[in-house]
Each structure stands twice: as C-alpha cells, then as structure tokens.
Amino acid sequence: MYLVSLDAGTNMYFKVTGILLTITVGLVTGSFLDRKDLFKILLRDYQKDLAPAGKGGGPVVVYHSLFVNAFESLENNVLTLQTWEWMSWNDNRLQWDLGSYGDEKTLFIPSKLVWQPDILLMNSVEQFTGFAAGDLNVIVYHDGNVTFVPIRHSKTLCPFNMESIYRENEVNCSLKYMSWAHSSKTLDTHSTFQTVQNLSQMTPNRLWEIVDTKAERNELTFSCCNTEVYPEIEYTLTIKRLR
Template sequence: MRAWAFSGKHEKRLLDDLLRNYNNLERPTRNETETVVVKLGLTLQQIIDVDEKNQILTTNVWLNLEWTDHNLQWNESDYGGVSDLRIHPKYVWTPDILMYNSADELFLSTYPTNVVVEDSGKCTHIPPGIFMSTCKIDITWYPFDDQYCDMKFGSWTYDESKVRHHLVPLRRPVL
C-alpha cells in the first residue's frame, strides 16, 4: 500500500505512471557508467550540547540534498500543469548519506521528510535531524578556547564513480 496525499486526478495519474515500474534500489542514471551527482549542504539550526567529558557535539541540523532522477521526469502539460510532487523517501531512490563520525550507536539521525520532485527530475530532500558527532575538545586554554568540530558526511556504500558529492555553501532552504 502506498501512502501520499493527492490534490487531484492529475497528480494521482502522474504518481501511478512514474512509479509503475520504478525501482528505488536503482541509481537514477541513464546507464551504468553515469555518476549521480548529489549536492550536499547543511543548515545548522542549533547547537544543543557540547559534552566535554565524552567529546560529543549534539546539533539540530537540516541536511540539504539535491540530485536528478532521470526516471522521474515528465511533461507537465500532459498532467494538468502538475510541475512538482512530494513523495515519501521510501518510494524513490535517495542517496545513502550518513555521518561518518557519528556518536549515535544507531546512526538514525534524520526524520524521513518527503522528497520534492520537479518535472525536470530534480529531487530535493531536506530531512531535519539531531546529530551526535565525535569532537576532539581541547580545554587547554579554557575559558579562552575555540573548538572546531567536523561533521563528516558521505555515502555509506557508493564510491565516487557511482555517487559524487558536491558540497554547497550553508543556506536557509526555502520550500
């Protein structure tokens, strides 16, 4: 059973047509040699905690992911002017981006928000999450110290020949 909200018959028909033979395990490329380019950005909402003893930084972050899925393109005039859709991420291919230096034993950091899919095939996924990352904290000069903590993200299973990431500057997403 598929669960999503329809605003009319054109969206329903479009979703049925797009997902009829769609395989969310397939990389969204025209051929096997093509690389999927994923734009990756972060929007820091809040520093929740800095745990000096355990050397863990806890943050509220929005991941910003953009890629093109050639299997999710359509001509909007064929579908009553529908130019974009919102689809649950379990129904479409999404990059398997994880935080490499996660201090969360489950690695489950983000909420599964919908993927916004445009008629061009452009997919935008902005899942919010609470991230716990390892951070070497040096208190030698406390209270006049500065701390630098890395958040290392990347694909867990794809190498650069299959999925390439481009870091984009921090920005506030608009949807």
C-alpha cells in the same frame, strides 16, 4: 493576544515547512486526478533500491547542504546540534512532459518510495539505526530533479583539550558526510554552499557561539580498494567559549 512557546524541534519543523512551501509556491498547478495519474505513472515500474544513472551514464551527483537550527551542547567531547540536511539530485526515471498532467510542475512523494542517497554522518557518536526520515516527502520536479530535507539530531565527536580551550578560547569541530557504499564512480557528492547555513536564525547556546564555518569536499581512498575514490563533505565549525 496569545503567545505560544515552541521548542527547538517544533520551531525547526515550521522553518523547514516554510522553506519548502516557499520554493513550491505556484508550482502545484494540476488537479488531484492529474497528480494521482502522474504518481501512478512515475512509480509503476520504479525500483527504489537502484541508484539513478547520472549524465551520460556517469555517477549520480548529489548536492549537500547543512543547516543548523539549534546549538544544544558541547560537552564531554561531543557536539550536539539540531540540523537538517538539504540534498538534491537528478533521477531521470522521475521526469514527465511539462505540458501533461495539468501542467503539473512538481509532485510530493514520500521519500520511502523513491531512491535516496545513503549519505551518513560518518563521525557520529550514535549507533546507526536506519534513516529516521523515511516518511518525509521529497519534492520531485518535472525535469527529474529531487529535493529532500531530512531533519536530524546530530551528535558528533569533537575532541578538544580543556587547557587549549582556556588558552585559545576556541575549538574546531567537524561534521563529515559521505556515502556509506558508493564511490565516485556511482555517486559523486558536492557541497552546495561554502559555509553552514541558517546560523542567523539558529537557537543559540549560552556557553558557546559558532563564529565561523566552512564546507570542503575531500576525496578519500582506503587500503581495501585504493583504486576507488570516496567523496566526503566536511563542515568545520569554529566555536568560541562565551563563559
């Protein structure tokens, strides 16, 4: 018997791949030619730089979930996690009749070819250099629903006082996600779950333990444009010091 050691990043890749394979089992039914024709038809006049319209011409609704795969560190007021974001929305430009194209129910399309929400980790300590997951596939369903699960290496500011750590033995850290440009008039964001996901399978940290999480939707306004509302999804992690 051979034992293969996987680092956290490789392990996360196989976990994500397994999840995506699980949710698409039995949904890929057509032939290669069916998928080729469908791919060409869907993207022929598609404009990826334009956000899709929501129901009744309203905002596109994006559902957001945070999965934590590894707790790397909490030091110097910076929380470092390996995560993936599970995002889903409906793009009515990517619909097709279920009875066409060999009864194909889903199609895998490189994410760089379709619109994706400009949702960013707003309290990141790292400079934004663009979306690193542009070559990952999205899963497109026949009804226009799109699922995208980009892998992230998240570093967030988590200010805490060492005296309070030794007194209370816990610290709260938040990860805040929102659209960079869109208000709720054109893009509305909601959390899929009320907590952070995957903690039972997370690679733990020997110094810290995540003991509680919650997800909240906040509505923010800014002095520049106080008639606009900007939805924010905030994930709060309660972290206990182990030693």
